[in-house]
Amino acid sequence: MSKKTTVIGFMVALSLLTACSTGKPSATVPSDSGGTATAAPLKDVTLKIGLPGGYDITSQKIITNFQAKYPNIKLEIEETPWADFVTKIVTRIAGNNPPDLWLQENAVVLGYGKRGVAENLEPYIKRDLKTDDYVSALTSAKLDGKTYGIPHGINPGALAYNKQIFKDNNIPFPTDDWTYNDMIETAKKLTKDTNGDGKPDIYGFQAGNNITLGWLPWMRAYGGSALDSTLSKSNFTDPKSIQGLTAWADTINKLKISPTREAATTGKFFENGKVAMTFFQYATQVSLNKNKPDLDWDTVKMPIGMDGKRFVPMVVNQWIVYSKSKPEVKEAAWTFLKYYLSDEGQSLLSESGTSLPVKKTALAELEKSTTKPVNKKAYTKGIEEAGGTLDENASWNEWRAAAGPILNDIMDGKRTPEDGAKEIQQKVQGVLDENK
Known part of the structure; x- marks a missing residue:
């Protein structure tokens, strides 16, 4: 074996050891075209989340539990009354300074997708989710074959x-x-x-x-x-x-x-x-x-x-990932959305009562609830x-x-x-x- 080959082999082994020692998952970020682009391991990153309506709309338990599970993703939460948020977000987008992740009405999200503001989440969905586990509303923010939002819930x-x-x-x-x-x-x-x-x-x-x-x-x-x-x-x-x-x-x-x-x-x-x-x-x-x-x-x-x-x-309000956020921040946003769509996240959404979950198992559990209305199957x-x-x-x-x-x-x-x-x-x- 030549000295050059030995050095290369040592460097590869060292890089693999370094990656494993971080204890953090390596991120493969989907590209907008549907392919994949390899990114650096998911390191410490700050994720700015806009919550119009605050914790009256979004369960605080979801935010708290996510932060505990993913301490390397630091959350900066922006709570704003819904009407104020809707007014200000337009200016913030124009100034290239919106949150990395926020929620709005489905139709608004489609407009953002058309303008290139919202990230196409279709490659992420194909990579990480089993769509059969969810109702069809999972991809309700679809325009021209691209999905620009993940449901915050169904109302x-x-x-x-x-x-x-x-x-x-x-x-x-x-x-x-x-x-x-x-x-x-x-x-x-x-x-x-x-x-x-x-x-x-x-x-x-x-x-x-x-x-x-x-x-x-x-x-x-x-x-x-x-x-x-x-x-x-x-x-x-x-x-x-x-x-x-x-x-x-x-x-x-x-x-x-x-x-x-x-x-x-x-x-x-x-x-x-x-x-x-x-x-x-x-x-x-x-x-x-x-x-x-x-x-x-x-x-x-x-x-x-x-x-x-x-x-x-x-009514399906949607989570939006800002298309111009850095790749590692978009991956952090998707990590949050995967948690939101998990059994735990969807159960907490059901518990809040603000909207129906999109995961079928969570909907089945909700039907057993005895709070009024008792006949929740009218909705589910x-x-x-x-x-x-x-x-x-x-x-x-x-x-x-x-x-x-x-x-x-x-x-x-x-x-x-x-x-x-x-x-x-x-x-x-x-x-x-x-x-x-």
Whole structure:
């Protein structure tokens, strides 16, 4: 053996020994193209995490437990009220100074992906995760074959009902096979003027005024949608979409089974036992159980639509990794996300009650919980059967803002659904065309 070969062999052995002696895993960082790029061993690194909404949104136990497991990753946590964070993050991105990891709405994340702000996590997912262990929402932040976020959690809708109101009227509780027509007809029976003043004191249903629990589920129930399947064309003037908008507004203006939008803003009707049924997001149960622990209520799946199909609206906030962070910092961010998606992390997410986990084993455990709503399968099985996001694309916030005031007018009875839909169609398509 030559002296040169001996020296090279010694240096290789020494380098391997040095790497092993650190006790820290070697990081192989995926490239954006889907290949891999070998990086230095995961050394001591600082990871800046932005938490809009603070620990009311993200479980502090998850942060604390992760830090204990990975002491070489120093966390700098930025707690900010949600509205303030959303305002300031735009400026920070422009100044190339956002956190390395933060969470926002799914549609915003898609926009960040399109602009190159969010890291493509598809190679990381392929490298480290068994996707069959998770529900399909794991990759809901997908655009053009790339995944730009990991779910912070799923916040789906279900039909909540006040059990006492049903008992008082000798009407059977709702079931998972209910249709929208079943819900409407029962709401008529449960709407009561108890003091004879000509105005309902108990409403059978409360219509929502936002995209998640308001107009979009009704449009979907009639076979319509806000956008077409390509998410590039407005679909508000589709006759089926108009039918849905009409049925939604009729709950207030024609059938009188729902309180008005103005009254519902401050009335807390369901919380105060004045509404028999309403569409209800999972996260709302935290405050409801805290403020009204004696309220007797439960949930069933979202009703089946007039087209025979069920639609379960899902809000999926996403964790984003900043694409311009250093490779070792991005690997640290992914290490956090892997922990977040682990059995322990997902169990802690379930415990917080702020949203549903995306890991199937954690969802199965959650179904055994006896806290209200007892029938958590209304959510867990609902998303499995018919969970859908909210016609989200990169310009989601912009086209919703354009449609919002007109939709409020439709709900308030100031415009007909037909006339309102025509104006919305034009405004939304204008936004979509500008953002091609």
